[in-house]
Amino acid sequence: xxxxxxxxxxxxxxxxxxxxxxxxxxxxxxxxxxxxxxxxxxxxxxxxxxxxxxxxxxxxxxxxxxxxxxxxxxxxxxxxxxxxxxxxxxxxxxxxxxxxxxxxxxxxxxxxxxxxxxxxxxxxxxxxxxxxxxxxxxxxxxxxxxxxxxxxxxxxxxxxxxxxxxxxxxxxxxxxxxxxxxxxxxxxxxxxxxxxxxxxxxxxxxxxxxxxxxxxxxxxxxxxxxxxxxxxxxxxxxxxxxxxxxxxx
Amino acid sequence: xxxxxxxxxxxxxxxxxxxxxxxxxxxxxxxxxxxxxxxxxxxxxxxxxxxxxxxxxxxxxxxxxxxxxxxxxxxxxxxxxxxxxxxxxxxxxxxxxxxxxxxxxxxxxxxxxxxxxxxxxxxxxxxxxxxxxxxxxxxxxxxxxxxxxxxxxxxxxxxxxxxxxxxxxxxxxxxxxxxxxxxxxxxxxxxxxxxxxxxxxxxxxxxxxxxxxxxxxxxxxxxxxxxxxxxxxxxxxxxxxxxxxxxxxxxxxxxxxxxxxxxxxxxxxxxxxxxxxxxxxxxxxxxxxxxxxxxxxxxxxxxxxxxxxxxxxxxxxxxxxxxxxxxxxxxxxxxxxxxxxxxxxxxxxxxxxxxxxxxxxxxxxxxxxxxxxxxxxxxxxxxxxxxxxxxxxxxxxxxxxxxxxxxxxxxxxxxxxxxxxxxxxxxxxxxxxxxxxxxxxxxxxxxxxxxxxxxxxxxxxxxxxxxxxxxxxxxxxxxxxxxxxxxxxxxxxxxxxxxxxxxxxxxxxxxxxxxxxxxxxxxxxxxxx
Numbered sequence: 148x149x150x151x152x153x154x155x156x157x158x159x160x161x162x163x164x165x166x167x168x169x170x171x172x173x174x175x176x177x178x179x180x181x182x183x184x185x186x187x188x189x190x191x192x193x194x195x196x197x198x199x200x201x202x203x204x205x206x207x208x209x210x211x212x213x214x215x216x217x218x219x220x221x222x223x224x225x226x227x228x229x230x231x232x233x234x235x236x237x238x239x240x241x242x243x244x245x246x247x248x249x250x251x252x253x254x255x256x257x258x259x260x261x262x263x264x265x266x267x268x269x270x271x272x273x274x275x276x277x278x279x280x281x282x283x284x285x286x287x288x289x290x291x292x293x294x295x296x297x298x299x300x301x302x303x304x305x306x307x308x309x310x311x312x313x314x315x316x317x318x319x320x321x322x323x324x325x326x327x328x329x330x331x332x333x334x335x336x337x338x339x340x341x342x343x344x345x346x347x348x349x350x351x352x353x354x355x356x357x358x359x360x361x362x363x364x365x366x367x368x369x370x371x372x373x374x375x376x377x378x379x380x381x382x383x384x385x386x387x388x389x390x391x392x393x394x395x396x
Numbered sequence: 397x398x399x400x401x402x403x404x405x406x407x408x409x410x411x412x413x414x415x416x417x418x419x420x421x422x423x424x425x426x427x428x429x430x431x432x433x434x435x436x437x438x439x440x441x442x443x444x445x446x447x448x449x450x451x452x453x454x455x456x457x458x459x460x461x462x463x464x465x466x467x468x469x470x471x472x473x474x475x476x477x478x479x480x481x482x483x484x485x486x487x488x489x490x491x492x493x494x495x496x497x498x499x500x501x502x503x504x505x506x507x508x509x510x511x512x513x514x515x516x517x518x519x520x521x522x523x524x525x526x527x528x529x530x531x532x533x534x535x536x537x538x539x540x541x542x543x544x545x546x547x548x549x550x551x552x553x554x555x556x557x558x559x560x561x562x563x564x565x566x567x568x569x570x571x572x573x574x575x576x577x578x579x580x581x582x583x584x585x586x587x588x589x590x591x592x593x594x595x596x597x598x599x600x601x602x603x604x605x606x607x608x609x610x611x612x613x614x615x616x617x618x619x620x621x622x623x624x625x626x627x628x629x630x631x632x633x634x635x636x637x638x639x640x641x642x643x644x645x646x647x648x649x650x651x652x653x654x655x656x657x658x659x660x661x662x663x664x665x666x667x668x669x670x671x672x673x674x675x676x677x678x679x680x681x682x683x684x685x686x687x688x689x690x691x692x693x694x695x696x697x698x699x700x701x702x703x704x705x706x707x708x709x710x711x712x713x714x715x716x717x718x719x720x721x722x723x724x725x726x727x728x729x730x731x732x733x734x735x736x737x738x739x740x741x742x743x744x745x746x747x748x749x750x751x752x753x754x755x756x757x758x759x760x761x762x763x764x765x766x767x768x769x770x771x772x773x774x775x776x777x778x779x780x781x782x783x784x785x786x787x788x789x790x791x792x793x794x795x796x797x798x799x800x801x802x803x804x805x806x807x808x809x810x811x812x813x814x815x816x817x818x819x820x821x822x823x824x825x826x827x828x829x830x831x832x833x834x835x836x837x838x839x840x841x842x843x844x845x846x847x848x849x850x851x852x853x854x855x856x857x858x859x860x861x862x863x864x865x866x867x868x869x870x871x872x873x874x875x876x877x878x879x880x881x882x883x884x885x886x887x888x889x890x891x892x893x894x895x896x897x898x899x900x901x902x903x904x905x906x907x908x909x910x911x912x913x914x915x916x917x918x919x920x921x922x923x924x925x
Contacts, residue, residue, distance in 0.1 A: 393500045394745060395497060
């Protein structure tokens with residue numbers, strides 16, 4: 148799955164800040180710590196303009212992180228107005244909510260989802276993430292059950308416009324008659340025919356030979372791909388299964 | 397959609413690697429060669445030919461079972477590591493790991509004490525001898541261990557030991573307020589906060605069991621005229637079996653399986669459809685048993701002797717049990733279930749090749765170390781199947797679908813932790829007075845009920861009742877019914893339990909459950925309030 152978003156975007160992820168009513172001042176005066184159940188993480192991008200933009204239109208496509216007892220996540224972004232922006236009334240820098248209170252734990256009092264790895268993709272975003280200056284994760288945990296909550300291993304990925312689709316068989320995606328499976332081999336065939344080969348007496352036509360071989364190869368590949376999963380249930384090594392003790396690793 | 401597509405692709409690849417694929421292929425070829433097929437409507441003819449030959453049913457069942465097994469592998473996120481697929485919560489995974497290590501140590505120390513290896517090959521003479529005694533292994537056991545040796549073999553662990561592990565589970569991130577009855581300090585023993593169903597949710601889930609619906613096992617008793625329910629029910633049952641469609645069989649079984657049809661219905665639900673190759677595979681497993689002598693054999697042997705042989709309902713099946721349990725321990729297909737089980741199969745190395753990866757093997761070959769009472773997962777099934785091979789495959793399916801969850805530490809909603817918690821929470825909610833009283837006299841209800849849950853009540857109820865209970869596990873594809881029944885039993889014996897003053901009397905009140913009728917009990921506790 149990871150190959151869809153090859154490498155994470157280069158960015159600076161700040162420490163998690165716990166929000167409290169007396170923000171800025173010390174909260175120790177009361178003695179009892181106040182749990183606001185809300186935290187924020189800021190993310191800054193080194194290039195102030197379009198992050199990592201090289202060929203126009205590249206935007207943040209996915210956010211991946213491992214949850215640690217946060218119940219909801221909200222993602223907001225600050226974008227820089229582009230040159231084409233026609234609204235002078237709005238300030239050039241604006242906060243936008245991209246994901247609003249996405250549920251990470253189905254029941255905030257129960258374990259489910261508390262340590263899962265999540266990947267929020269463009270489909271869940273309210274708007275496209277381009278021209279982003281900074282990004283803010285807002286975490287919420289209304290349950291008093293948990294000592295602490297956070298998210299870890301945050302990674303942001305570019306969206307690579309044409310994502311690979313799963314290989315659905317021809318007869319499902321195409322309504323018409325399906326083409327032969329050896330389609331991928333054609334470029335190879337072309338190459339062989341284009342390069343002029345000197346004819347040697349006694350050797351059969353290379354083109355025919357190679358196309359036959361290709362066909363055999365394709366058949367072998369197909370047979371290998373359709374290997375039945377029925378196992379013969381071997382458990383010993385070379386017929387030997389003499390064991391003294393169990394290994395602890 | 398993306399998810400659907402990916403599961404669809406894996407469904408197809410699963411189908412393609414099944415034997416059904418080849419069978420369908422051959423059948424389609426035969427269909428196409430028929431003389432009345434015209435080239436212009438070849439596709440239509442082949443399709444209708446396949447349908448009329450009953451292949452569509454087989455295909456439907458295969459798809460259903462593949463989807464069912466994929467559902468077990470369902471991941472919360474495609475990016476999750478394989479480890480978190482087994483168990484997403486770190487401290488629970490760690491607890492399972494520590495527990496496994498403890499089991500390994502105890503097995504190893506047993507080996508050292510008895511100076512026997514975990515596995516060795518049998519001599520030719522032993523092989524022949526064992527093969528000759530295959531159908532009467534109960535007489536002197538698989539390894540012919542002398543009696544003094546066998547007395548030293550002890551079960552690796554019992555339900556009591558496992559309960560201690562579950563009680564010790566504690567979330568390091570749990571805020572401690574120190575108030576009894578709050579989330580972090582519950583009245584019960586289980587400290588893990590998992591989402592469990594409430595009685596109302598269970599009512600909806602088990603609505604087919606409502607008092608207004610007649611149930612097999614209660615409304616077809618001999619003293620009730622058969623024209624009221626039984627006749628209709630068995631007529632419908634015959635139709636269901638003829639249809640040979642797993643979801644239909646499942647739906648029918650929700651009200652219990654008639655005794656004569658249970659064997660077939662369960663096979664349909666579990667997708668056990670024996671071919672020649674399956675018989676061959678069983679023979680292969682049997683030859684593996686003959687080839688190697690495993691310490692696990694002695695453990696299984698001892699377990700059968702301690703449990704089933706002592707049980708007047710099951711002692712007759714002793715030889716049957718060995719013929720299922722011994723091949724089961726050699727069956728490496730069982731290893732596949734560790735993809736969705738929080739447990740990890742124990743590993744070892746061939747003698748003299750310690751640490752060399754090419755010589756790493758799992759021990760036992762199926763990766764399951766039996767505990768005290770393991771044989772009881774098989775025992776009730778012996779009443780259903782007289783063909784050992786069929787019995788074997790039904791048991792294997794039952795194990796990899798349900799029973800493995802009853803002895804591995806996991807946060808899965810069907811796992812033993814969730815079932816124990818469900819029991820405690822239901823009992824607190826439905827019988828607060830009783831729960832409070834039992835706690836006051838120092839008797840945690842789970843300490844009594846845990847062994848019932850862990851063994852799925854096998855050996856605690858009359859065998860016909862166990863089968864009626866397991867009907868519901870299969871039909872509703874859920875083991876929550878076990879917790880509901882445990883609560884129902886506590887409610888039923890409430891008057892006596894309220895009088896007890898110590899643990900041992902409470903245990904005595906609940907010691908004999910053989911007279912209980914589970915269906916009315918379940919109905920009472922689910923629907924009467």
